[in-house]
Amino acid sequence: MELLFLLLLGVVAGMVAGLFGLGGGILFTPILFVVFNDAGIEDPVVLTIGSSLFCTFIASLGSSIRQFQQQNFYWSEGIRVGLLGAAGIFAGKVVITSGYYSQQVFVIFFSLLLVYVAYMFYRRGSRKTKKIRHDQWPISWRQSVVTGGLGGFVAALAGIGGGGVMVPLMNLWYKKGFVKSVSVSSLAIVLISLSGWVQLAFFNGTTRALTSYHIGYVDFGAALPLAAGGLLGGFVGALFNLKINRQYLQYAFAVLAVGMAIKLLTEVF
Numbered sequence: 583m584e585l586l587f588l589l590l591l592g593v594v595a596g597m598v599a600g601l602f603g604l605g606g607g608i609l610f611t612p613i614l615f616v617v618f619n620d621a622g623i624e625d626p627v628v629l630t631i632g633s634s635l636f637c638t639f640i641a642s643l644g645s646s647i648r649q650f651q652q653q654n655f656y657w658s659e660g661i662r663v664g665l666l667g668a669a670g671i672f673a674g675k676v677v678i679t680s681g682y683y684s685q686q687v688f689v690i691f692f693s694l695l696l697v698y699v700a701y702m703f704y705r706r707g708s709r710k711t712k713k714i715r716h717d718q719w720p721i722s723w724r725q726s727v728v729t730g731g732l733g734g735f736v737a738a739l740a741g742i743g744g745g746g747v748m749v750p751l752m753n754l755w756y757k758k759g760f761v762k763s764v765s766v767s768s769l770a771i772v773l774i775s776l777s778g779w780v781q782l783a784f785f786n787g788t789t790r791a792l793t794s795y796h797i798g799y800v801d802f803g804a805a806l807p808l809a810a811g812g813l814l815g816g817f818v819g820a821l822f823n824l825k826i827n828r829q830y831l832q833y834a835f836a837v838l839a840v841g842m843a844i845k846l847l848t849e850v851f
Contacts, residue, residue, distance in 0.1 A: 588617070593815035613808065619685075631799070632800040633800050633804055635779040638743045639776050641813065642743055644813055646769050659720055663770040664730065667770055671777045673734075675778070675786075678739060686850055693844075699746055699835075721758065732751065752767070
């Protein structure tokens with residue numbers, strides 16, 4: 583029954599992600615945290631992050647395959663940013679496995695991240711589209727260090743892929759094209775999320791999980807149905823994405839993100 587429930591939640595999360603053009607991590611993390619917390623798992627933060635990174639790994643593979651099929655793929659830059667992001671993951675792992683990263687700290691951090699995402703979506707929906715001259719040069723090593731390092735660090739703290747950090751950095755700060763930024767980020771997230779869940783599964787201690795199919799801090803039994811539902815729902819959401827006014831979608835997700843932040847805060851306060 584729990585697996586079916588997670589599958590259905592994954593479908594809903596995937597539809598929302600597909601509608602708004604998001605990676606699933608921003609939705610997988612709050613879902614898993616609420617499910618683990620309501621199941622009575624003591625201090626479910628690291629388990630949530632590890633399991634969400636596994637879900638994100640599955641989702642990002644699908645996203646990168648679609649980018650490859652659309653001939654919008656940047657092998658060298660995506661791999662470089664992803665490998666440097668793995669270093670950021672390691673730094674973040676040190677933080678989340680310390681005694682200072684409590685449920686309260688995690689929820690406050692993730693809620694602030696949701697509010698930031700809500701603001702960005704509201705801002706996109708409010709402003710008129712304007713042409714920006716983009717830099718045509720490849721992403722440099724220095725830019726890759728900053729982009730990958732910060733993306734990986736945030737990914738470890740929040741259980742997401744880090745695209746919410748990497749895409750704005752490449753597109754707005756380094757003036758790379760949005761389509762290219764999304765493609766590089768998608769491939770980088772494959773490596774970042776893979777590094778994250780592998781480190782938390784095989785190179786750490788263990789904890790009580792929701793299912794018996796878990797290793798270290800990754801509950802595969804909970805993550806797999808959520809990720810499978812997310813892939814299915816993502817295709818459905820992407821179809822509806824083309825038929826709904828973009829401005830309304832931006833506003834709707836801003837409201838949804840604030841609602842998720844409030845739900846997380848009520849879980850621990």
